[in-house]
Amino acid sequence: MYILAFESSCDETACAVCEMSDEGRIVKSNIIASQVDTHALYGGVVPEIASRAHIEVISKITYEALDTAGVTLDQIDAIAVTNGPGLIGALLVAVNFAKSLAFANNIPLVPVDHIKGHIAGNYITHQELKPPFLALVVSGGHTSFFDVKSYTELDEIGSTLDDAAGECFDKIGRVMGLPYPGGYAMDMLARKGDKNAIKFPSPSINDTLNLSFSGLKTAVINYINTARQRGEELCEADIASSFTKTVVEAISSKIGLALAKTGYDKVVIAGGVSANSHLRERILEECKKFGAEFYAPDLKLCGDNAVMIGAQGYYEFLAGARADESLNAYPS
Ligand code: KG4
Ligand code: ZN
Numbered sequence: 001m002y003i004l005a006f007e008s009s010c011d012e013t014a015c016a017v018c019e020m021s022d023e024g025r026i027v028k029s030n031i032i033a034s035q036v037d038t039h040a041l042y043g044g045v046v047p048e049i050a051s052r053a054h055i056e057v058i059s060k061i062t063y064e065a066l067d068t069a070g071v072t073l074d075q076i077d078a079i080a081v082t083n084g085p086g087l088i089g090a091l092l093v094a095v096n097f098a099k100s101l102a103f104a105n106n107i108p109l110v111p112v113d114h115i116k117g118h119i120a121g122n123y124i125t126h127q128e129l130k131p132p133f134l135a136l137v138v139s140g141g142h143t144s145f146f147d148v149k150s151y152t153e154l155d156e157i158g159s160t161l162d163d164a165a166g167e168c169f170d171k172i173g174r175v176m177g178l179p180y181p182g183g184y185a186m187d188m189l190a191r192k193g194d195k196n197a198i199k200f201p202s203p204s205i206n207d208t209l210n211l212s213f214s215g216l217k218t219a220v221i222n223y224i225n226t227a228r229q230r231g232e233e234l235c236e237a238d239i240a241s242s243f244t245k246t247v248v249e250a251i252s253s254k255i256g257l258a259l260a261k262t263g264y265d266k267v268v269i270a271g272g273v274s275a276n277s278h279l280r281e282r283i284l285e286e287c288k289k290f291g292a293e294f295y296a297p298d299l300k301l302c303g304d305n306a307v308m309i310g311a312q313g314y315y316e317f318l319a320g321a322r323a324d325e326s327l328n329a330y331p332s
Contacts, residue, residue, distance in 0.1 A: 005310030009086025080313025139271030158209020193241030
């Protein structure tokens with residue numbers, strides 16, 4: 001079946017066509033209109049600007065997604081849309097657009113949770129992947145471990161108690177003057193530094209699956225500001241490398257505990273920060289240590305996109321999820 005999917009929870013307006021069946025999961029088109037350059041001027045996502053920018057491009061990218069896929073609207077079997085969590089004004093753009101399109105054309109409408117969508121990106125990259133498994137979602141808004149019981153049911157078994165890992169990468173990147181958002185630039189810079197040069201406090205909360213990144217974020221920013229005030233020369237690569245190591249070690253140190261808790265032998269990572277090369281390498285090592293299989297999405301499916309929403313939408317559709325005209329968006 002053909003699914004037309006929409007995503008507008010933050011600063012990417014995305015539309016995709018996926019051809020989904022028991023035999024295969026095929027991406028027919030994957031269109032993303034990014035607002036990164038606009039928000040870069042402010043050093044972070046400005047919600048009001050994000051909503052307006054979604055409205056400006058959503059029709060255009062829908063035509064583009066259908067044209068690229070070579071599919072017409074009357075061939076679409078279901079429309080999937082992210083309805084939360086995310087920025088409320090941003091979410092409402094795709095929710096209302098999808099709603100209008102679905103009801104005007106008599107196409108079933110399927111609401112999709114953004115976090116489940118991130119995990120589902122892996123069903124596209126790894127055609128053989130099936131639940132149950134342990135999932136780690138690390139993005140700009142989330143850092144959580146999930147017991148993924150089926151395609152549509154998951155339980156959060158641990159999470160950050162404050163900031164998300166991606167937020168920490170971006171805020172520190174901003175103080176260091178790295179290109180916005182800081183995650184990718186930090187990943188590259190960390191390759192050039194000494195990861196043992198500076199000792200930062202660990203975000204790990206011992207013997208639990210919880211983390212706390214706000215202390216680490218403050219410690220790194222204080223380190224940079226203090227050195228600047230003293231007129232000391234900063235080795236930015238060492239800071240990036242030591243900070244990244246601290247984040248990666250804290251997250252990967254939880255893999256063994258999470259596997260023991262769930263009894264699974266598969267680990268799936270997802271979300272924007274799952275593109276981080278250091279995190280991927282380190283979690284793979286942990287998986288080898290515990291005899292677990294490791295799955296990560298293709299790099300182009302790590303950040304926000306609509307393909308992942310189409311993939312999850314397919315399983316929600318099979319489970320009977322349908323939205324009516326009252327479908328709303330939820331922020332958290
Ligand atoms: O999943 P995503 O696109 O949006 C949310 O749902 O939050 O994640 C965006 C986050 C940003 O914080 C960005 O800096 C981070 O993912 N990111 C990375 C890398 N690529 C993107 N963080 C670390 N290393 C990367 N290579
Ligand atoms: Zn996301």
